[in-house]
Amino acid sequence: MNHEQSRTLYDRALSVFPDGVNSSVRAVRPYPFFVERGDGAHVIDADGNRYIDYVMGYGPLLLGHTLPESVGAAIQSAASDGPMYGAPTEVGVELGEFITRNVASVEMLRFVNSGTEATSSAVRLARGYTDRDTIVMIDGGYHGAQPSTLVDGSPDGSKPSSPGIPDAFAEHTIPVPFNDEEAIRTVLSERGDEIAAVIVEPILGNAGIVEPVDEYHQALRELCDDAGALLIFDEVITGFRVGGLQCAQGKFGVEPDLTTFGKVIGGGFPVGAIGGRAEILQEFTPAGEVFQSGTFSGHPVTMAAGLATLEYAAENDVYSHINALGEQLRSGIRDIIADRAPEYTVVGTDSMFKTIFTRANTAAQSGECDDGCVQDKACPRYGGCPKTAADVANAETDRWERLFWPAMKEEGVFFTVNQFESQFISNAHTAADIEDTLEAYKAFFG
Ligand SMILES: *Cc1c(COP(=O)(O)O)cnc(C)c1O
Numbered sequence: 001m002n003h004e005q006s007r008t009l010y011d012r013a014l015s016v017f018p019d020g021v022n023s024s025v026r027a028v029r030p031y032p033f034f035v036e037r038g039d040g041a042h043v044i045d046a047d048g049n050r051y052i053d054y055v056m057g058y059g060p061l062l063l064g065h066t067l068p069e070s071v072g073a074a075i076q077s078a079a080s081d082g083p084m085y086g087a088p089t090e091v092g093v094e095l096g097e098f099i100t101r102n103v104a105s106v107e108m109l110r111f112v113n114s115g116t117e118a119t120s121s122a123v124r125l126a127r128g129y130t131d132r133d134t135i136v137m138i139d140g141g142y143h144g145a146q147p148s149t150l151v152d153g154s155p156d157g158s159k160p161s162s163p164g165i166p167d168a169f170a171e172h173t174i175p176v177p178f179n180d181e182e183a184i185r186t187v188l189s190e191r192g193d194e195i196a197a198v199i200v201e202p203i204l205g206n207a208g209i210v211e212p213v214d215e216y217h218q219a220l221r222e223l224c225d226d227a228g229a230l231l232i233f234d235e236v237i238t239g240f241r242v243g244g245l246q247c248a249q250g251k252f253g254v255e256p257d258l259t260t261f262g263k264v265i266g267g268g269f270p271v272g273a274i275g276g277r278a279e280i281l282q283e284f285t286p287a288g289e290v291f292q293s294g295t296f297s298g299h300p301v302t303m304a305a306g307l308a309t310l311e312y313a314a315e316n317d318v319y320s321h322i323n324a325l326g327e328q329l330r331s332g333i334r335d336i337i338a339d340r341a342p343e344y345t346v347v348g349t350d351s352m353f354k355t356i357f358t359r360a361n362t363a364a365q366s367g368e369c370d371d372g373c374v375q376d377k378a379c380p381r382y383g384g385c386p387k388t389a390a391d392v393a394n395a396e397t398d399r400w401e402r403l404f405w406p407a408m409k410e411e412g413v414f415f416t417v418n419q420f421e422s423q424f425i426s427n428a429h430t431a432a433d434i435e436d437t438l439e440a441y442k443a444f445f446g
Contacts, residue, residue, distance in 0.1 A: 038065020140389020
């Protein structure tokens with residue numbers, strides 16, 4: 001593959017952007033390819049190379065790059081009416097109604113402009129509503145670039161995970177390992193009356209993909225109720241991706257108090273939302289006292305794109321298509337690595353997938369999860385498969401970045417650049433794309 005144009009563009013980008021990029025995961029070494037355009041499930045780079053795209057904008061592109069007519073027309077029409085107004089629009093109400101109709105726990109919501117904004121507003125709302133300062137998060141969970149959750153550690157001690165965040169933030173954040181009911185039970189029994197909220201991704205989507213063990217979320221729900229703390233589901237990735245229109249909370253049968261959304265609900269445009277019980281949402285200004293505001297919030301082009309995307313998904317079997325392709329891909333990868341690299345673990349559900357390059361997990365393949373680890377206690381590999389973000393960080397993360405990612409790129413498959421970020425199937429992918437991708441896996445694993 002020729003990458004001359006991308007190299008030249010990166011040379012220019014390095015002069016204007018730190019590390020040449022606007023979001024840190026994009027800074028691939030030695031340099032990223034620059035995308036010229038999308039085409040269905042593919043992207044074409046500045047040198048004309050074509051890739052099957054499983055990055056899908058890191059999650060938002062449920063329908064792929066070529067939008068169905070109805071979606072494209074809704075976006076064009078909203079944009080040609082004028083960019084934005086600083087006043088409410090009908091299309092925003094319609095998207096709000098769509099979400100409250102489909103997600104059982106969401107009675108009301110407020111739109112913002114990114115997942116980061118959604119989680120930081122949700123944390124502030126939970127603190128304001130409960131009049132408590134401390135939050136519990138999952139160690140290695142990702143809730144965007146906000147100081148209250150850029151925190152590492154354990155209940156024995158936490159610290160900011162980035163310079164620029166005062167230690168005082170970490171003092172009010174208690175990280176616990178995912179899937180460890182005992183750890184969170186202990187925290188809530190000792191310090192429950194300080195805890196405003198527990199914030200958790202229903203499935204870890206930015207640390208490999210790690211599914212909850214049976215009854216984990218039910219336990220969180222009960223523990224929060226006992227402590228008077230709010231349960232916040234960060235569904236920025238899983239919302240309208242996992243569990244279809246009811247989202248991951250519907251799939252797991254748990255009703256959080258607050259839910260954060262982003263990614264898919266903007267149909268490819270910048271978006272976020274905080275939803276939940278009306279009584280809590282009413283605490284946002286101006287109805288209540290917890291300050292919340294945003295120039296671009298409820299942006300009419302985003303609202304039109306999100307609404308048209310979700311309506312298309314509701315009317316066209318999108319979830320059955322992408323979830324079936326997910327099964328085909330995950331079980332295909334499972335068969336390939338069972339032969340050639342049995343220590344690795346296939347993970348993911350619905351239209352999300354990843355292969356975690358676990359180091360030691362070579363027990364017999366028979367009886368293991370068919371198409372991605374679901375933390376099945378009866379599986380012979382249950383004891384060894386990743387249950388926490390730390391387990392994923394212990395995998396062969398360099399092998400992914402240095403060997404696997406570049407090799408797949410050369411085979412024409414665009415994956416997320418590190419071991420941690422999820423990958424996504426869109427409605428534009430076909431069974432033939434999946435077959436081609438499995439051939440690339442075979443070529444890599446030899
Ligand atoms: C992507 C993501 C965020 C941050 O969203 P941005 O739009 O990038 O700010 C927050 N939480 C989760 C679970 C995410 O996957």
